[in-house]
Amino acid sequence: MLKNSLYLIFLLGCSINANGQQKDTVVYYFRYNVIKGAKDLLWPTIDSADYFRTILPADSGDDKPNVQEYYINGKIKFVGKAYSNKPTDLRAPEMLLAGEGMCFFPDGKRKQISHYEKGYKSGEEYSYYPSGKLFSRVKNSPGKLYFNVKTAFIDCYDKSGNMICENGKGHWIIYNDDFTKNVFEGPVDKGLMDGVWHGATGNSDSIKYTMTYIKGRFIEGNGTDKDGVSYPFVTESTPAGYKNSPITFVESLDDYIGRKLRDQNGAKISLKDDAEISFIIEKNGTLSNIEISGDLDSGLKEKIKNSPLLQEKGWSPQTRFGIPFRTKIVMSLIVKGHDTRYGIAKYINFNQNIAE
Template structure:
């Protein structure tokens, strides 16, 4: 939707990957197929150089609405590998800012064109780079010039998915039209988007406040084949306000929700939900609820609702191998349990090889047994480990997959290694490969997550 395209911000990237032209170590080493470097003879480069990279980020980044409204500013530290062919891979957040910024930085980097790869001994190599991306606002608004809306003529813009502005119609996946303002309300403009097939993609309104653009009023999204996808009502600051209707690709109603942007308890109320055949599952806020991904190809969450809020056991599918089960009472979380798909079956993480058979026990072990490094500065970091647990609970192949500061790596490995052997409540036939994230901060350490 166009709201993802019209918020401008100042993005300040600083690329951290070293060029080291006089390194004897590098010159004596023949680059391996999978070696990842942090210091190279020639550093990788975005097409056109750092200034073009800054323009690319600023042009494609969209400002999270909640962060803008609350004037949240700060930096996101992101790491990625520039592959030998210039493609960016292994994009991950090292230091989070929250408020939707972290996800936005990852989204924009996935749009990046191929870079000029880094080299060692004139051979292209894989190079890990780190970027602190700064989001700065002035009085809650952006420091860049606001978009100039049309006074008499229609503004036409071309975009590639998901939200990359391009200059040629033939390069676009969809077209955006912003019409001149209404005479009765000069801040309001009609907004329409069209797929390249000519079919309508979105029809709604935007208004301009202090130079920024916000969806407002009723907006209708459409599938590419022409059926309605959603009908949503927005307030003047693009917060969902009032009724929202979602539709299956076959045109049948999926759900009706009600949004209250000022509610501190439940800003979303669940009114009605149906299956793809039209059978009603939730009536007047009571029944079974199910949600899908954007293409309605996979279930992402499901559970019962009572009095218009989640109540009972809800399952959230993070991906094909990870699901989280929440027990809620009147919308309030009472307990949570993580399940992982191992050998084609989902098992509670506490039933798999785990310290004393409990994820919470492992977390307590980490907290109590950490030997925090003696540091002059107040560092914090998340260390991501790869760990293999055998069916009998022995730990092996404990390696650091990612971290921004090496000072915590050895301690992260030590504390996990010292926790073994683990206990398994299920019988496995193969070793279990896990990813464990440990957060070090203010002299303490704790688990961030455990995943496959």
């Protein structure tokens, strides 16, 4: 029934020209990206998607195509227009918005009103609580090339409607997406973060942190884990890594296999493309839960798992607000490459996730 209703929305969104022919309408499906600041994930079908975007022809007398996004429950999520001089971007998830755009909460209530120029926010932006009360007013100023947008904090109101920041001076609160949790707050002066801000993730990791700003510039931070241990940081999050790069690790392991190990017939081991290694980087940098996949006998897999390279502390785990997290790595044991104008570019299949 839900898919039928979404299909009906799609049909209603399509325009009909004077000759009775249907004009082009493009539909994309998306999943939210859990990585802060990253673009949402383009999804192949409506199954498991979080929302979808339709791009419809421009209205009569206007050259800007219409953009509409819907939550999977069929409620409107966003309405706006696209920059008309970039038609190729209308066929891609990274499209350029233009003019006024309005976001809505899943229940259909107004959430935010913004203005866009060539895909970037510009000018005043108003945000609202789910109750309908005004939450904040900020001013966005894009750079000369329309990226590196700077945001000035102007006015902010608490949930009771009290003004806590006026004309760029006072206290500011940042909530999670549905305004159920206060995740970050601190002092503002002349429209910029200025002083010590306090935050908390509110998740099972129970991270609390402080970040110090001077005239909008981040200076230093300190994270505290659920056990009360503190970690200073200068970057909010860092990915897991190996000394020089994961490619160096695979090449070193491949060299060890070629020099030290032989199969049951005494021949050198030839790894297939499907050969992978997985392990967990513990908070102190040691490796655990090492597994080898691929067309190798169990004896050889054990020898690889016991190699000196896998016993040393060459890896560092992911961090959030300075706090290290057990990190699961899955990577290929084959280094590949392709020609570029500057030579051969090496790459491997590599995935990392925080381990529970």
